Amino acid sequence: MSEAHKITLIPGDGIGPEVSSAVVSILEAAGKKTGCSFDWHRYDAGADAFAKTGEYIPKALYESIEQNRVALKGPVTTPIGGGFSSINVTLRKKFDLFSNFRPVKSLPGLKTNYPNIDLIIFRENTEDLYAGLEVMVQPDVAQSLKIITRKGSTRIAKAAFDYAKKHGRKKIHAIHKANIMKLSDGLFLKCCQEVAAGFPEVTYAEHIVDNTCMQLVLNPYQYDIILTENLYGDILSDLCSAFVGGLGLVPGANIGLECAIFEAVHGSAPDIAGQDKANPTALLQSAVLMLHHIDEPATAEKVQTALETVYAEGKTLTKDVGGNSGTKAFADAVIAAIG
Structure with missing residues (x-):
């Protein structure tokens, strides 16, 4: 057996510990079949961490991610008020995780209004309005700055086109509002166009974001890869998740040059915490992305195949997807389905 992969594990709060425990048990079982092992370094973040350490993101957690370079993160509650920004946004900025990668793919056996969805969102993850640069200009006037840079736009476009070339994806749509925000979104589009010129095998197109929302609802199958800025990507990824059954099923990856954090994109659902009701699918599929990232494709395939087998059989699903199991x-x- 090869050396164990050192993974920083952030169980989260609310339903986080339950789904994290479920995912870890599945990965361990699959790893035994393939010779893949894990060395989990567990840390709290958010409200639970603050209660124990006085810090929402403990220094030891930062250090663990820096050393391991890979983290698996359950849902974490960011306290409202108090001046602390989102835990997710803080981690993405800290480690320059510029690429938010969200595949949206239908699971077998689930009945939805949009069968056989298979699209991918590449969302710039560190700038735009999420730079958090806000000021009260006057007592009744607030200003928020939208930051778009050539560096940020070019590298997310390059990530999307590199992925398309490697995985045989044929089409990329850049999503924007350059008809109104001519300088900021205009710069984003210019960078996308420049990158696209180096990938003639990939069809490149551009859609305005409001039209994109309508087009997605009318015919999501026209899209293959969606490439966009931070705020638009946040909104569109939630919209697209509805095509396959909701946020409880969709994985997410935040990838930088040095580190990567894989996370469930849904919330911590404190109303059902501790009741054995939560669906671990989103975090499990995020863990599958993590396995590919650490070059364990055989283990990733075993987990994904087992997950799809359970969905196809439909006998042991959680209530959020029409089942009665915990x-x-x-x-x-x-x-049990791992072969």
């Missing part, structure tokens, strides 16, 4: 029973079913 978190642990679902995880046990996935483990």
Whole structure:
């Protein structure tokens, strides 16, 4: 067996510990089949961490991610008020995780209004309005600055086109509002166009963001890869998740040059915490992305195949997707399906 992969694990709060425990058990079971092992370094973040350490993101957690370069993160509650920004945004900025990668793909057996969806969102992850540069110009006037840079736009475009070339994707749409924000979104489009010129095998197109929302609802199949800025990507990824059953099913990856954090994109759902009701699918599929990232494709394939087998059979699903099983029973079913 090869040396264990050192992974920083942030279980999160609310349903986070439950879904994280389920995912870890599935990865461990799959790893035993393929010779892949894990050395989990567990740390709290958010409200739970603050209660224990007085810090929302403990220094030891930062150091662990710096050393391991890979983290798996459950949902974390960011306290409202108090001046602390989103835990997610803070981690993305800290480690310059510029590429938010979200594949949106239908799972077998689930009945939705949009069968056989398979599209990918590449969202710039560190700038735009999420730079958090805000000021009260006057007592009744607030100003928020939208930051778009050539560096940020070029590298997210390059990530999208590199992925398309490597994985045989045929089409990329850059999503923008350059008809109104001519300088900021105009710069983003110019960078996308420059990168696209180096990939003649990939069809490149541009859609305005409001039209994109309508086009997605009318016919999401016209899209293959969506390439966009931070705010638009946040909105569009939630919209696209509805095509496959909701945020409880969709994985997410935040990738930089040095580190990567893989996370469930849904919230911490404190109303069902501790009740064995949570669906681990989003975090599990995020873990599959993590396995590919650490070059463990065989383990990733075993986990994904087992997950899809459980969905196709439909006998051990959680209530949010029409079943009657709990978190642990679902995880046990996935483990049993690992070949």
